[in-house]
Amino acid sequence: MLDSISIVKFFLLGVIGWITYKIFIWPYYVSPLGKIPGPPSDNPIFGNLQSLIKGAGFTEPQLQWVRKYGNIVKYNGLFNKPTLFVADPKIIQEMFSNNKSYDFVKFSNKFAIALIGNGLVFAEGDDHKRQRKMMNPAFTHSNIKEMVPTFIRIASTLKGLIEKEINQGNSNINLTPFISKTTLDIIGLVGFSYEFNSLTSSNELAEAYDSALNGPRSTFQTGVIMLSNYVPFIRDIPVGNNLKFKNACAVISRISKKLVEEKYKEAENGELKNKDLLSLLINTNKSLPDEEKMTFEELKYQIMTFLMAGDENTNVTTCWALYLLAQHPHEQDKLREELVKAFPDKSNYNPTYDEINSLEYLNCVIKETLRILPPVPVVKRVNLKDEIFGKYFIPKNSEIFFGISVLQKSTEIWGPTADNFDPKRWLDPSLSVTNLTYLPFLSGPRVCIGNKLALAEAKILLGMLIRNFVFQPIEGFQIRKRAFPLSKPEPYLGLAVSKVES
Numbered sequence: 001m002l003d004s005i006s007i008v009k010f011f012l013l014g015v016i017g018w019i020t021y022k023i024f025i026w027p028y029y030v031s032p033l034g035k036i037p038g039p040p041s042d043n044p045i046f047g048n049l050q051s052l053i054k055g056a057g058f059t060e061p062q063l064q065w066v067r068k069y070g071n072i073v074k075y076n077g078l079f080n081k082p083t084l085f086v087a088d089p090k091i092i093q094e095m096f097s098n099n100k101s102y103d104f105v106k107f108s109n110k111f112a113i114a115l116i117g118n119g120l121v122f123a124e125g126d127d128h129k130r131q132r133k134m135m136n137p138a139f140t141h142s143n144i145k146e147m148v149p150t151f152i153r154i155a156s157t158l159k160g161l162i163e164k165e166i167n168q169g170n171s172n173i174n175l176t177p178f179i180s181k182t183t184l185d186i187i188g189l190v191g192f193s194y195e196f197n198s199l200t201s202s203n204e205l206a207e208a209y210d211s212a213l214n215g216p217r218s219t220f221q222t223g224v225i226m227l228s229n230y231v232p233f234i235r236d237i238p239v240g241n242n243l244k245f246k247n248a249c250a251v252i253s254r255i256s257k258k259l260v261e262e263k264y265k266e267a268e269n270g271e272l273k274n275k276d277l278l279s280l281l282i283n284t285n286k287s288l289p290d291e292e293k294m295t296f297e298e299l300k301y302q303i304m305t306f307l308m309a310g311d312e313n314t315n316v317t318t319c320w321a322l323y324l325l326a327q328h329p330h331e332q333d334k335l336r337e338e339l340v341k342a343f344p345d346k347s348n349y350n351p352t353y354d355e356i357n358s359l360e361y362l363n364c365v366i367k368e369t370l371r372i373l374p375p376v377p378v379v380k381r382v383n384l385k386d387e388i389f390g391k392y393f394i395p396k397n398s399e400i401f402f403g404i405s406v407l408q409k410s411t412e413i414w415g416p417t418a419d420n421f422d423p424k425r426w427l428d429p430s431l432s433v434t435n436l437t438y439l440p441f442l443s444g445p446r447v448c449i450g451n452k453l454a455l456a457e458a459k460i461l462l463g464m465l466i467r468n469f470v471f472q473p474i475e476g477f478q479i480r481k482r483a484f485p486l487s488k489p490e491p492y493l494g495l496a497v498s499k500v501e502s
């Protein structure tokens, strides 16, 4: 008979053996993914994750890997887990045209799901199909056209606040809070008729949202968030950031619930007249047979989905466009020329949806910004059945990262100037771009539902800003690219701003 000390020793040896196998043997000698070329692991705990997070956004290290090892790369994730990174248009076509073979990796998205729930972004299979079918009509051109006056109204408030800063002698401006409050105020109004007014006052929901998403985060804290997707109890430990995150989620959930309840009540008396996305959803929902209807919870989750998917990405796009134009004054001047021609009187910047879309160079600048610095640089899926990629066997349930930004910087597709910000490339008739080589909004059944809204909003904001102000880099101030949870200027978008006089 074994005594208790021997049992403990035996158990410890087993644990050590299992950890050694999982971290040092399985990734290299057992997993079929071990055969795929890729960078050596930096460290047995974090694999190559630290290089990814610390690099200039995820993109630079991934770009180097693809240029060195090819379009299918294996790198090591947490505890050396072999992870696939793909930047091959053929595989992408298969992955994104076929919702049945690939899906999200729910267990590794726990952080985001805790924040936004199972709305459209995280719905899967038939649930996703049902939600998507019901939501599509809210995002048509005609509904987005009606949002344009709101975009312009909030953009004018932003313009006034920047002018005020300049008038007070502050020409070096941290634009990050200005732009993010602008896009938040817009999505609040067009998403669910909610007045954040965050540009001009403080607001509980805006603060909760900001604290959940934008709190200061070291590489260590980012690593802990990633780890918590696999070891969820880490987030339940009642300390600093966890408590803040939990409180923020509680406020978001409470206010979203109240908003849906109010709309439901209003809808009892007939069709909702407001044209915000939530009202449109509730009107459609009422007309559907029970089995197709969204539940109360699902509607509630869409609020946070619109906030997170809609606000952050458009905010980041506008910030990066300003950053790139500040780095490329010639392009900025060209864009301003176009805007001055279209709106000779800058106090009368009041474009319609069709007018803003007819501005060729503005369109090129936004497209090129989304090519060079897409707010969603990678998307993640899991294969639900075994696959063959090129000559490699990919066992089912492998985590696969698809590199939007790497593909959009491929010299094979975009030529030797792939790394350069060059908006006029979009005017070249020989440029052959497909939805397999340019995918800032992805493609296929999960293509971004808000893409038309986002493009109209970003163009109106950028048009207003470039028509009224000149943006330049601040001497000696370095802007880096934050990689996680979204690509973002870090520490903030600080630019020298002056007024356009005429």
Ligand code: HEM
Pocket: 120, 121, 122, 132, 305, 306, 309, 310, 311, 313, 314, 317, 374, 375, 376, 379, 380, 439, 440, 441, 442, 445, 446, 447, 448, 449, 450, 451, 453, 454, 455
């Ligand atoms: C420039 C701004 C935007 C960019 C670059 C962007 C990009 C993307 C991308 C790449 C996806 C696919 C993610 C994946 O499947 O892993 C996506 C999905 C989504 N986006 Fe956007 N987005 C933007 C703005 C918006 C806006 C304004 C809204 C709504 C108000 C929105 C709502 C959504 C939703 C609901 C999904 C999930 C769609 C589905 O799975 O069926 N996005 N977006």
